[in-house]
Amino acid sequence: MATRWLSGQDLHGLLGTLPLQFPAYQDLADRIRYLVVDGRLVHDVRLPSERELASTLGISRATVAGAYARLADLGFLVPRRGAGNFVRAGPTTRGNGLVGPYPDFTDLVNLAFASPPAPAGLDEVYRSALDELPAVLGGHGYGPQGLVSLREQVAAWYGERGLPTAPDQIVVTNGAQSALNVVAGTLLRTGDRVLVEAPSYPNALDALRRSGARLVAYPLPEDGWQVSGYATTVRQTAPRLAHLIPEFHNPTGHWLDEEARPELAAALRRTRTTAVVDETLVELRLDGQHPRRPLAAWLPDALTLGSASKAFWGGLRIGWIRAPRVLIRSLVQTRALLDLGSPALEQLVVARLLAGSGVDVEEQRSRARMQRDHLVGLLTRRLPDWRVPTPGGGFTLWVGLPGETSSRLAAAAERHDLLLSAGPRFFPDGGGERHLRLPFTAPRQHLEEAVERLARAWADVGVSSPRPGTRRPWDLSV
Amino acid sequence: MATRWLSGQDLHGLLGTLPLQFPAYQDLADRIRYLVVDGRLVHDVRLPSERELASTLGISRATVAGAYARLADLGFLVPRRGAGNFVRAGPTTRGNGLVGPYPDFTDLVNLAFASPPAPAGLDEVYRSALDELPAVLGGHGYGPQGLVSLREQVAAWYGERGLPTAPDQIVVTNGAQSALNVVAGTLLRTGDRVLVEAPSYPNALDALRRSGARLVAYPLPEDGWQVSGYATTVRQTAPRLAHLIPEFHNPTGHWLDEEARPELAAALRRTRTTAVVDETLVELRLDGQHPRRPLAAWLPDALTLGSASKAFWGGLRIGWIRAPRVLIRSLVQTRALLDLGSPALEQLVVARLLAGSGVDVEEQRSRARMQRDHLVGLLTRRLPDWRVPTPGGGFTLWVGLPGETSSRLAAAAERHDLLLSAGPRFFPDGGGERHLRLPFTAPRQHLEEAVERLARAWADVGVSSPRPGTRRPWDLSV
Numbered sequence: 001m002a003t004r005w006l007s008g009q010d011l012h013g014l015l016g017t018l019p020l021q022f023p024a025y026q027d028l029a030d031r032i033r034y035l036v037v038d039g040r041l042v043h044d045v046r047l048p049s050e051r052e053l054a055s056t057l058g059i060s061r062a063t064v065a066g067a068y069a070r071l072a073d074l075g076f077l078v079p080r081r082g083a084g085n086f087v088r089a090g091p092t093t094r095g096n097g098l099v100g101p102y103p104d105f106t107d108l109v110n111l112a113f114a115s116p117p118a119p120a121g122l123d124e125v126y127r128s129a130l131d132e133l134p135a136v137l138g139g140h141g142y143g144p145q146g147l148v149s150l151r152e153q154v155a156a157w158y159g160e161r162g163l164p165t166a167p168d169q170i171v172v173t174n175g176a177q178s179a180l181n182v183v184a185g186t187l188l189r190t191g192d193r194v195l196v197e198a199p200s201y202p203n204a205l206d207a208l209r210r211s212g213a214r215l216v217a218y219p220l221p222e223d224g225w226q227v228s229g230y231a232t233t234v235r236q237t238a239p240r241l242a243h244l245i246p247e248f249h250n251p252t253g254h255w256l257d258e259e260a261r262p263e264l265a266a267a268l269r270r271t272r273t274t275a276v277v278d279e280t281l282v283e284l285r286l287d288g289q290h291p292r293r294p295l296a297a298w299l300p301d302a303l304t305l306g307s308a309s310k311a312f313w314g315g316l317r318i319g320w321i322r323a324p325r326v327l328i329r330s331l332v333q334t335r336a337l338l339d340l341g342s343p344a345l346e347q348l349v350v351a352r353l354l355a356g357s358g359v360d361v362e363e364q365r366s367r368a369r370m371q372r373d374h375l376v377g378l379l380t381r382r383l384p385d386w387r388v389p390t391p392g393g394g395f396t397l398w399v400g401l402p403g404e405t406s407s408r409l410a411a412a413a414e415r416h417d418l419l420l421s422a423g424p425r426f427f428p429d430g431g432g433e434r435h436l437r438l439p440f441t442a443p444r445q446h447l448e449e450a451v452e453r454l455a456r457a458w459a460d461v462g463v464s465s466p467r468p469g470t471r472r473p474w475d476l477s478v
Numbered sequence: 479m480a481t482r483w484l485s486g487q488d489l490h491g492l493l494g495t496l497p498l499q500f501p502a503y504q505d506l507a508d509r510i511r512y513l514v515v516d517g518r519l520v521h522d523v524r525l526p527s528e529r530e531l532a533s534t535l536g537i538s539r540a541t542v543a544g545a546y547a548r549l550a551d552l553g554f555l556v557p558r559r560g561a562g563n564f565v566r567a568g569p570t571t572r573g574n575g576l577v578g579p580y581p582d583f584t585d586l587v588n589l590a591f592a593s594p595p596a597p598a599g600l601d602e603v604y605r606s607a608l609d610e611l612p613a614v615l616g617g618h619g620y621g622p623q624g625l626v627s628l629r630e631q632v633a634a635w636y637g638e639r640g641l642p643t644a645p646d647q648i649v650v651t652n653g654a655q656s657a658l659n660v661v662a663g664t665l666l667r668t669g670d671r672v673l674v675e676a677p678s679y680p681n682a683l684d685a686l687r688r689s690g691a692r693l694v695a696y697p698l699p700e701d702g703w704q705v706s707g708y709a710t711t712v713r714q715t716a717p718r719l720a721h722l723i724p725e726f727h728n729p730t731g732h733w734l735d736e737e738a739r740p741e742l743a744a745a746l747r748r749t750r751t752t753a754v755v756d757e758t759l760v761e762l763r764l765d766g767q768h769p770r771r772p773l774a775a776w777l778p779d780a781l782t783l784g785s786a787s788k789a790f791w792g793g794l795r796i797g798w799i800r801a802p803r804v805l806i807r808s809l810v811q812t813r814a815l816l817d818l819g820s821p822a823l824e825q826l827v828v829a830r831l832l833a834g835s836g837v838d839v840e841e842q843r844s845r846a847r848m849q850r851d852h853l854v855g856l857l858t859r860r861l862p863d864w865r866v867p868t869p870g871g872g873f874t875l876w877v878g879l880p881g882e883t884s885s886r887l888a889a890a891a892e893r894h895d896l897l898l899s900a901g902p903r904f905f906p907d908g909g910g911e912r913h914l915r916l917p918f919t920a921p922r923q924h925l926e927e928a929v930e931r932l933a934r935a936w937a938d939v940g941v942s943s944p945r946p947g948t949r950r951p952w953d954l955s956v
Binding site for chain 1: 482520521522567588591593594595596600601604605608611612614615616617618619620651652653655656659663667681684685688787791792793794795796807808811814815816817818819820821822823824919
């Protein structure tokens with residue numbers, strides 16, 4: 001269930017750790033505005049009362065009142081008599097982070113989505129899958145576990161990757177997001193601890209939170225997992241589940257060394273922590289790396305999530321869960337309750353794609369590699385102060401900004417009709433203002449236009465390190 | 479989140495109101511077995527301890543121990559040392575009520591699903607929708623609200639039915655089940671009261687429960703809604719939401735008179751109760767009735783759920799929510815978190831179907847009408863003691879049994895390879911043992927075979943009215 005109201009503490013947590021600059025009411029209004037623009041404060045959520053927020057932050061009620069009035073003037077807040085102040089995520093804001101924009105947008109350049117257009121040949125695969133449709137049209141069309149023919153292909157794909165798998169270990173879902181909701185709904189109870197990477201994929205964090213879990217973070221080092229550190233975090237937090245994106249990590253593009261896998265797995269086994277491994281981007285190895293054996297090869301209890309959305313196309317809403325047999329029936333029950341089953345034709349299409357029919361994944365990789373290198377080049381030239389590492393896989397750059405400016409930059413970019421996902425969206429509990437995720441999946445000319453707008457937005461923001469002597473009426477530390 | 483363990487009180491509630499017959503341990507085991515076979519006790523749920531159940535039911539611990547041992551012998555229970563007794567819904571049980579069976583079943587006749595095979599011409603609609611696919615293949619494929627072209631068709635369909643609707647009032651979902659999950663996830667908080675009909679559609683009851691709602695029941699009279707009674711229930715319970723299936727009600731096939739609608743709507747408005755109107759079966763009017771104006775015509779705040787699964791085919795996993803504009807953004811946010819969006823081609827197919835292309839709904843109706851009359855005839859001849867009303871629409875008969883035998887019958891039928899949904903599955907809180915839902919969507923020869931097996935199972939059960947003088951060690955009244 002979505003949170004539809006916010007406590008003073010909740011908002012305090014979202015506002016981050018910078019001091020308020022003078023005039024405080026305006027800075028507070030700006031920060032709340034960034035949260036709305038960035039999708040961290042969603043439409044129609046109720047803000048804390050002036051009195052509560054002032055008390056939580058230790059500032060005057062007049063400051064909060066001034067900030068709320070300004071937000072109402074700007075159209076980001078709707079006061080409703082007797083009911084409180086409600087966020088308005090207007091038509092020019094994204095509403096839900098990575099997920100938007102709503103389909104009616106036109107002039108925007110979208111660097112919030114990491115999802116390319118469909119590859120050549122996909123429409124032909126749809127067409128050929130129609131030949132198999134008559135065989136299923138005679139049935140009622142439901143099947144919460146998924147068509148056997150698709151599950152066979154998925155199982156074979158795991159087998160080729162060094163992880164023997166039977167078709168009855170697979171549950172087909174509507175993409176990996178749906179798969180994660182099914183897993184969380186089956187295994188988690190309110191208050192269970194779930195270990196996540198920080199940063200991580202925001203929609204995964206949201207889904208886990210929605211299931212009532214308490215997220216604990218493993219701060220991912222700049223160059224990827226440091227296994228002894230990961231093991232320490234596991235030991236100290238003894239989480240129920242550990243959510244991992246071992247290749248290619250979203251947003252950083254890191255992958256977990258094959259040599260590191262047994263040790264990491266052993267750490268999870270010691271605390272009887274169930275691993276939930278998101279492999280959505282595993283096919284997107286951009287530098288000719290040798291495929292690694294799936295993490296589940298060392299973790300018989302792990303649940304592995306896969307998807308056709310990234311290797312093939314986002315408009316194919318088919319994903320799956322690979323799980324130990326003992327969990328399958330419970331997963332199918334949860335899944336059925338959510339939406340009864342996946343569409344028949346889409347399943348036939350994905351079965352063909354996994355069988356190697358029609359779409360060349362290597363061509364997908366090659367296109368992604370060129371786009372990646374193009375975006376890295378553009379950024380290096382136009383924004384030389386930014387740190388722009390080249391990821392080994394996936395669809396996104398995770399760039400370092402020379403200041404805690406990510407939210408401000410996202411808000412400024414919006415005024416240039418450029419959609420960004422600010423760094424904090426990728427963290428379970430604050431942080432991230434020094435980073436920005438930039439997908440390289442948009443067409444070439446969009447990338448060029450995007451970097452132009454990015455540079456203009458950056459000029460608007462500048463580097464806002466706190467100046468010495470700046471008035472700090474209070475300090476938001478969480 | 480699914481409940482994965484059961485308190486003594488929970489199980490007490492499920493066991494119903496009959497007295498235990500001698501020998502008590504065996505009767506208790508049988509009743510628990512019915513709950514498993516029927517999908518009311520799901521796979522892997524933990525039963526209460528012997529001590530707790532004995533105490534709740536006021537019987538000896540030896541009786542409970544005997545029942546659990548018998549269930550373990552029969553393979554319905556797995557004791558795990560130190561962890562408790564866990565339900566095993568074996569491969570011959572359905573696991574999730576209406577939703578099963580798992581796709582590997584072969585010899586079963588399935589009267590648990592109310593879903594016919596696809597109509598003639600559907601594969602051609604798929605084929606022609608491919609012509610529009612290239613236009614969307616160039617995009618990223620995501621769009622949590624749904625394709626504009628589909629939303630336009632859905633909006634027009636409401637308009638034709640006397641309910642003017644704009645495309646931006648529609649959110650496309652993966653079927654009506656997914657739509658209800660989105661609505662519940664957006665509007666309900668734990669503990670909110672939701673008024674439901676008793677009986678009602680089991681998967682809807684499950685989804686509402688899963689969202690943390692407390693279900694309160696309006697006992698639907700034998701001949702459909704009695705509006706003053708409904709209004710009294712609304713006034714007394716002042717629920718947050720009211721879930722309604724006004725035409726054609728699942729499982730009874732009733733419809734709500736157009737004259738009754740304004741009064742019923744007024745009752746809901748007085749308590750500021752939001753109506754959630756499931757219109758999944760609205761196109762299935764089988765007796766040439768004049769279409770009624772949707773209930774939302776009298777309730778501007780209502781949310782209406784629709785689906786392509788019943789009017790067209792269950793393998794099309796496309797449904798939608800029609801909602802007031804003020805709620806759309808929040809609904810889209812919740813929806814995006816569940817699964818990001820609906821598949822592109824399926825949306826194009828349903829847009830064509832709603833535009834009247836390729837599939838003749840009147841032919842669907844005509845087929846359903848013949849099947850209905852055929853099943854009514856078979857039952858009247860073979861099971862003359864049963865009360866078999868002829869519903870005006872929908873896909874199911876709601877037959878009256880001459881005794882509180884529905885669960886026993888479903889369990890007996892399973893031994894004849896016939897899947898049934900026992901009456902209690904359709905009630906939010908017990909009751910229903912005198913009713914059975916029988917879908918008439920299976921092919922004609924399946925219906926004939928089904929009624930044969932039904933008659934044999936009925937002979938196994940007989941009418942089990944409590945005999946005078948039967949030992950009643952305790953009385954399960956809830």
